[in-house]
Amino acid sequence: MSPDTHRATAAAILPLVGGPDNITSVAHCMTRLRIGLRDRALVQDESLKALPAVLGVVDDDTYQIVLGPGAVARVTPEFEALVEEGRAGEPRAAEPPRPVTAAGLADRGAALREARKARNATPLKLFLRRVANIFVPLIPALIGCGIIAGLAGVLTNLGWLPTLVPALAAIASGFMSLIAVFVGYNTAKEFGGTAILGGAVAAIIVFPGVAKIEAFGEHLSPGQGGVLGALAAAYLAVRVERLCRRWVPEALDALVTPTLTVLVAGLATLFGLMFLAGEVSAAIGAFATWLLAHGGAFAGLVLGGLFLPLVMLGLHQALIPIHTTLIEQNGYTVLLPILAMAGAGQVGAAIAVYVRLPRNRSLRTTIRSALPAGFLGVGEPLIYGVSLPLGRPFVTACVGGAAGGAFVGLFNQLGVAFGSTAIGPSGWALFPLLHGGSGMGPTLAIYGGGLAVGYLVGFLATYFFGFTRQMLADLDTDPDPEPTSTTEPAKQPALT
Template identity: 75%
Template sequence: MDSNDSKDSLTAEAILPLVGGPANVVSVAHCMTRLRLGLRDRGLVREEALRALPAVLGVVADDETYQIVLGPGTVARVTPAFEALLAAEPPGTAAELAAKGAYLRASQRQRNATPGKILLRRIANIFVPLIPALIGCGVIAGLNGLLVNLGWLPGVTPALAAIASGFMVLIPVFVGYNTAKEFGGTPVLGGAIAAIIVYAGVAKVTVFGMTPAPGQGGALGALAAALLGTYVERWIRGRLPDALDVLVTPTVTVLLTGLVTLYGLMYAAGELSAAIGTGANWLLDNTGVLAGLILGGLFLPLVMLGLHQALIPIHTTLIEQQGYTVLLPILAMAGAGQVGAALAVYVRLRHDTSLRTTIKSALPAGLLGVGEPLIYGVSLPLGRPFVTACAGGAAGGAFVGFFSMLGDKVGSTAIGPSGWALFPLLSGNQGPALAVGIYAGGLFTGYAVGFAATYVHLQPGTLHPSEQG
């Protein structure tokens, strides 16, 4: 076992007793930065001790899961180590916990979650697993574009283009697979139905005098088609004897849903996708400053609530259409405002050693776009700095939006990273160099306004909540 494996295992071992032990854990999952746990009784969590662990950057609780912020990379390594500890329980324990977890999650959703929040989280669950591939392919696409513009390595750039584009072309298939999995269908049937959308042969199909184009409708069409397929599958399966199920259910599901997809969903989703692209461009071209102000200013509350992931389908649609999403660089300005606010707190509250230590440990992650540690460890507990951080994000968003009104768009070829980590993914209609310059200007605007607004409004005598009373 190498040092990283040992460190991750020790982290998992430290976390488990602090969340109530194996008997209190009913589900385990993770996203880009957070270990998401379903817990039987949150009263058993020793939150202060959990926050004190060196690897823990913060904790977040929503209606469904208790989320421990570990940061990108770390969470992907700690999660399997945590799952391995649970798997070491006596036989029968895992099954019992899974059954209890399903019941408790259903009860929690019924009591505490609104239909809108549930839908947004389920949509996010479809797209979040795609983020690592989107990042990798996006970075490769950006590198390839740079090499092409410079005229370097002409023998290599076609290979890079193929590597970067393969996943992007097949995104609908993965979306279909994940949609069926999330909504209780057979994942591979969801993928098979969504594959119709990207199949080149659809160009030979005439539908009411029109011919669909391969890929028309994209990820949104795949989501709709797989969702329909899931309901068709479940309806058929509930009406057939077991002897016929294995043959009839998948055949009828793919056939019926495939026909609806070809003769309707591809066109409807194509129009919706086009409207999203047109709307985003119109918004930034005509109201760029105002749109940037609003989007940059409101994004931190969305992150705080965990609802920012619901924007992933829109980003994905824009990337499919234009090669980049023009919304992400503006939304990333919220993180800049957060960093500026944290720096002001650090300077202003010189005698609050505990808070300054928290800021020093969380600031590097904040600069790279992981904002939860600063949100939950600094600005939100203090109250006013959270508002002034939003002001910084609004200013940075308005800066980027202003250049969009001038015709200089800034976009990201992938989703996931933010802050400085977004630089390798930047692109735009005037080339990557100008996009980098505008984005950097937005970041420094967000830093400056977030710092100034926080410094002016924060009183030097303010104490960190952990030191009050």
């Protein structure tokens, strides 16, 4: 897509979310444009979902518009620029004509999402989503450094370019050695504190001089507690800063508040949080290793089967701190290849839907456009556009993910442990990031076998159990035989 296309997409979205004056914040993750709104009532949900570039919407603590990988990173800057132009009184691009689409399944999917969201908007889950927002901006660096680390490992094993390998290792390791600082910075920013103070407190964790400090009868080690310690330290700094803002006189605020914030939170970090977070981090690593070593097949079945619902609810990002902790400890996270099997089940289910509904041109077009992203592990287009609105195929996709997860988990149980050196990619995109102690050959073969099992079981489960007779009768028709003139919505299928 050209830059003009990305700007046109941004220009089409802006008036449908209430215009520039209704926007309070703009950000994006790997697939979603995340917008803070002043007045939610000004958003035109159905018109947004009708835009060709929009794969779905999620109404959460921020309003999230699913644009897909790659596209969202290019549309977001254009959207921000249009917001600024609008606030400055500069002319904006005219809204393009509203396209005509088959909206039946999308409407049903939106209703399901709203019902599930209402049931799941608990304080704990909202807090977990805020924690996820801390780590999402770090994913691009994790991906880039992970791939570079993998390249360095390949060159080392092959004995090629020995003078380049140390440089690649330094590039790959630099970010990870200071990731606690970035986590602290984002934590303070997310929870309403001064971001740089959060980073300053978290920097204590990676400072080499902490090795001279004793807490709970043991000398601390640089990096102890990792990202969990950094998150806790920065959150404490936010609480201390808020107390200072409330009680410190304005004339002394610039001097006293940052000093007390760093001092109090820093001492608590050195003499408590680093040790406690280190124990929690060690427990997470030990539990993950034990779980897959003793119950790998069953654990993989459960994790692979339940991951799609987490993605649907946006809660999958709450696992990022756990993945990051495992990468800090072991160099890779053993959980991600298993969770990636959920995407394989989704792909298999979508292909079965494509085969079972040969007359439904609209839905088959949606599947063809979303499958490439699905093979690369981005499941949201297929979830929101295909399986979730249909109901049963969403369940059968989870069955495929469970089968693939059980396959990968079984080999972990048999001693062939491996994982991903970074988080973010999935599906085929995860191959360059795989690492294990049994060599690249077995690692790639097992992961590829898991994907194949997920595809096959997801396809078979959906083909044979994904539809009732009434669903096939309602869906296996062309809902838009004359797309240039039809404006009526598609008939709602009977979902049972």
